[in-house]
Amino acid sequence: MKFLIVYFSLLFFICGFVAVHGKILRQRFVLQDAPYTRLCGSKSILTVNGKFPGPTIYARVGDTVIVDVINRASENITIHWHGVKQPRNPWSDGPAYITQCPIRPGTNFSQRIVLSDEIGTLWWHAHIEWFRATVYGALVVLPNLGDQYPFPKPAAEIPIILGEWWNSDIREVLREGLQSGSDFNASNAFLINGQPGDLYPCSNSDTFKVKVDSGKTYLLRMINNVMNNIMFFKIANHNLTVVGSDAAYTKPFTAEYVAISPGQTIDVLFVANQQPSHYYMASRPHNVAGNFANTTTTAILEYTGNYTAPSSPLLPTLPDFADEVPLQFHSTAAKLSDRGSPH
Known part of the structure; x- marks a missing residue:
């Protein structure tokens, strides 16, 4: 009985620690075609929020980022959070038809990025067909407030x-x-x-x-x-x-x-x-x-x-x-x- 009391007390303490130190952030990704000009010619490409590359996501160690993905394109789409471990959260990981069904045209899906001990630079990208060619961006995981980089602080x-x-x-x-x-x-x-x-x-x-x-x-x-x-x-x-x-x-x-x-x-x-x-x-x-x-x-x-x-x-x-x-x-x-x- 004492063992169970100690076990659950420790469990509640850990959960409380995570709740205090990990924030829940929210992003909005709109998948849509947009015109872009490169190499003297123009064409329409699939983008996130009309940007190429797409927006950079900033978070801190232990945060959870909820990304509302709105598919206004004419194709199925998924977004993969490259390098995020996603503990017990494979249905938001992004590989189409493997851990997640694609997001169909005209529909929305809220993907949940669960950060654990990752720190530094990661990235996100489309994970279906070859749409990674234009649908991608950076995911930067900063140290917790008060923690320092183990190298000279950059300007x-x-x-x-x-x-x-x-x-x-x-x-x-x-x-x-x-x-x-x-x-x-x-x-x-x-x-x-x-x-x-x-x-x-x-x-x-x-x-x-x-x-x-x-x-x-x-x-x-x-x-x-x-x-x-x-x-x-x-x-x-x-x-x-x-x-x-x-x-x-x-x-x-x-x-x-x-x-x-x-x-x-x-x-x-x-x-x-x-x-x-x-x-x-x-x-x-x-x-x-x-x-x-x-x-x-x-x-x-x-x-x-x-x-x-x-x-x-x-x-x-x-x-x-x-x-x-x-x-x-x-x-x-x-x-x-x-x-x-x-x-």
Whole structure:
């Protein structure tokens, strides 16, 4: 009897602790087609709230996020919370016809994101057909109030989402690939935060830019939404210090570049310690076989202050597309992390 009293007292204490420290947050996701222009042409793509990439969700460790998904598209849809463990909550996890029925056109469904010990960068994306190509966004899990990062506090945190753009309708890309039984058509561009960068045609004015102050430290929350390629990423003349991966802290290690796999997230710090100027942030694929686009997407790192900007930012030298250095990078990262990769 005493054992039962102690057991239930402890259970009620734990439940009360979670209730105090975990908040319930709410988001509204409207799935709808919207017109977008890239690479000199326009087309309609499936979006969340008309945004591409979609909105970033911010929460804290132990929070629960309820996302009201309203499907105004003409296709079935589901949203997957990539890397969230979802304890005892598989029906909100998102994989269509596996743990969850799709959300039909003209209907709504409230998906529940139950956060437990995840911390750092995760992401969300469509989990049916190939709609992940345009339906995706960041999910940032911050420390509890009063807790500190186990690394220098950054002056700013910037989500960096790598993606792809097809000039063709993504539905046709999927259909043609399934009918042929061969590789899917390669994308026409890689993207950083939805923009190809000014090395591609008709893209100069919309290149994604990050402004930094000399001497300050910044945190990039990196996500690879590219369908099938490991991606190299590098900032000209700036080292990157990896401090987290897949919603867990890692022991810090510094590298000239990162190699990030499809679906993976990596948190990296960099210090704005170079001569004030403009520097390219660049990304290109790693691929040793198959059909892929051997092109480079860019964003621009711009220092604040008074100086004469260069006519063109400095471009970093990235590893060759067939280089095996991703194996070395991933081996180092795995040794410094306590967790396996999320799904």
